[in-house]
Amino acid sequence: MVREFHPPARILMGPGPSNVDPRVLLAMAKPLVGHLDPEFIQVMNNLSALLGQMFGTRNDLTISISGTGTSGMEAALVNVIEPGDRVLVCINGFFGERMADIAGRCDANLRTLSAPWGQAFDLAMIEKELRAFHPRVLAIVHAETSTGVLQPLEDFPKMLKDFPDTLLLVDAVTSFGGLPLRIDEWGIDICYSGTQKCLSCPPGLAPITFSPKAVEKIKNRTKKVQSLYLDMNMLGKYWGSDRTYHHTAPVSMNYALLEALRIIDEEGLAKRYERHRRNHLALVQGIEAMGLKMLVAKPHRLWSLNTVSIPDGIDDGQVRKTLLEEYNLEIGGGLGVLKGKIWRVGLMGYSSSQANVLYFLTVLEETIREQGFEVPKGSGASAAREFYAKNS
């Protein structure tokens, strides 16, 4: 007999999932309605409206994909790429690599542009490739979950003005809901995210939006989208006025997302971004006061995901194990080339709080001191507290 599962009370400060507001958890405990019930269709309409507002877009085709953030990435790419299409993918981390992997599976004419993991792209570099390659799709990560890098996108419309046929495709899995993201203003044609990061909703859905230009490309495909499950021509009819059956929407997950978006709406985006910024800055103060270093240069740090370089002589696995087992605190390790070299410390949505910042600094200090890293007692938490006091 398998026993009932009673989860431990984890503080989730990894790369996602983040902790979830009890209001969102309770929304999932509500009884189900059918996926074509008029009441559920109202839920879908409200989701679409709230997501559009948060994305900063008027795009009609703004929905939640019935899968995790990775399915959002796949939906974004497979819909707009046809075999042979020129696709330029910018890679400065694990998720850029993954976009290239998926574009390859679409038989794209693929070109990749690389920057070191931990750095953002310089626009001149991208522009040069655009002129040489004239891609149909330019794919880039706004918030690289593997490195903690924020890619500025404000100047993309200027860069792309000579490329009216190029679709700009952006991964915003770790920024959506935590940092400014302006789809229409920044000329983004396709953008996806996940629910378990700055939205603080459990994993399982992927918000996504397509501009009219992207929709046009999808409608005029000569070959069917290679994924039926993620085929936006079909999904658009389910979310649109037709309401044609496509799949059975994850009803409870959509309840959760609606409640999570309502909470964000109540807080207000500007206040929410500022909260993420403030807690991030406090964390950085503490980290640096302890003699540790951030991986990413100041202008390109994500507020939602802080990457801390692991000092020489410190055992990554042992630290994370201690934090989890003794302090119920989850942080993430590095991926790919950064494995063993960084910790990924999330401050996302509900998890982005002063309490979490101070707790993390306190227990990290204790844990690395046990491994012989010399750090003045209370230095991290004390620096963060000072920052909060000055910026209240």
Add this chain to the structure above:
Amino acid sequence: MVREFHPPARILMGPGPSNVDPRVLLAMAKPLVGHLDPEFIQVMNNLSALLGQMFGTRNDLTISISGTGTSGMEAALVNVIEPGDRVLVCINGFFGERMADIAGRCDANLRTLSAPWGQAFDLAMIEKELRAFHPRVLAIVHAETSTGVLQPLEDFPKMLKDFPDTLLLVDAVTSFGGLPLRIDEWGIDICYSGTQKCLSCPPGLAPITFSPKAVEKIKNRTKKVQSLYLDMNMLGKYWGSDRTYHHTAPVSMNYALLEALRIIDEEGLAKRYERHRRNHLALVQGIEAMGLKMLVAKPHRLWSLNTVSIPDGIDDGQVRKTLLEEYNLEIGGGLGVLKGKIWRVGLMGYSSSQANVLYFLTVLEETIREQGFEVPKGSGASAAREFYAKNS
């Protein structure tokens, strides 16, 4: 401002979702742990074990896909089909058509075999095609959700003994957990389902299993699986001992599935199947006593999904609207060629109860009488009650 969603108390007797045990709803309200947390890995191990037990299989690769039943169908097909592979799809309903659609998107060398919607396949017919076409994959629907037809599979091992290279791929979305399904005994190589039918868990996951022969085919692919999200070579490593990050598993949905499977385990499969059979038979008694007709011939009726022919002169949409709005009761309409011709009445999992059978018969009678269909008062419910009394 979007208001909090308070779902109406629907009785779900459509083609899914079915009603969910409050224990399962409450499981989703439990706090989250990370998707790589040792405690969550234990949840995954337990899920895999319970699913294997229910599938009647020793297959190692038995997991829940992080998407709905349709993603399960796609995962089943895209993993074992490479471009040019001979694939034979048996079509006697909407979901057979859909399998052929997906196989086409895999660039399969596709052949389809059709039977009328509402009928099962005769094995001689399939065997003839097998001999002529020697497919690498034979795909068939065990429980056609669009028609209510059960396809007997017991004799497939005998039929397939001369075709050692053929993989048998079965859609069990509407049978899994409600009717006998024996993966190993029936020689099924790939089988998928959904959570929102006879498992009575919310929609959002797709249980799936692959035989060693299917795994061999996937490992030896020369071309990558066209879906990264559903790539079993990667998913196998996440669910296997490697625990390599692939995607962020929908933590809360997996809590729900675990609790749903625990409930099934407590009831016992034999008792559960018998409950589904009994309520189905009672419903049929009632339907026929009212002068209505079942679409499917007796030997091929699903216990979980009952398809009732709509009598001439009855307005399908109006009946379903009345049931939903006045009686909070959801039943399904027909799909494709059966649109407007049948009702699909689910008796799945938690929704398969004597109370639901009697309530449905009572309110249906009332509703069709209002539309001028002559039916003796109380005839349906009374016949069902008699059946229950005789078979208690």
